[in-house]
Amino acid sequence: MENHQMSSYDFKVSNNSFLEVKKGDILRTPNKESSSKKSGKKEIKKQHRYVFQTRSHVDILDDGYRWRKYGEKAVKNNKFPRSYYRCSYRGCNVKKQIQRQSMDEQVVVTTYEGVHIHPVEKSTESFDQILRNFQSTTMSMSMSMSNPIMYLQQPN
DNA sequence: CGCATTTGACCCGCGC
């Protein structure tokens, strides 16, 4: 269908759904570098941002970390609300937002923001494996391509 | 009883 470059990975998931992973662009601080204004308030800038586009009927994907939901807001162009999660570990400011596409109810966009400062609590069956694979691949890809897109799908 | 979720209010940046 799409004319994107796609790499196929086999991904074992408990469900019968296949995963379609899309790498978002790494957004860093634009022109503003938080010079003055409120000092000691929000020093945290967006460092890493991974955008996962998952095709599944469940929005909650267990990646091994414990998340605490802290908000939910509806976005303008989508009929489904967006959920905001945060890592429960103290000091770990990793955020995560989950949004379902209105066009395709099955498509769930998961956005990770930041890096964890602690190891994974639970042993994820395959998600952390795919995550690892995904990260290493996209890192090398992002250097050459500005818009790396990957598709992961599970064969039945 | 401790922790996660819920949900409306609040807040902030931006465009008009």
Add this chain to the structure above:
DNA sequence: GCGCGGGTCAAATGCG
């Protein structure tokens, strides 16, 4: 300056 869209807070509630 105000309204809007998006992000976060926090009190109440729920649940194991």
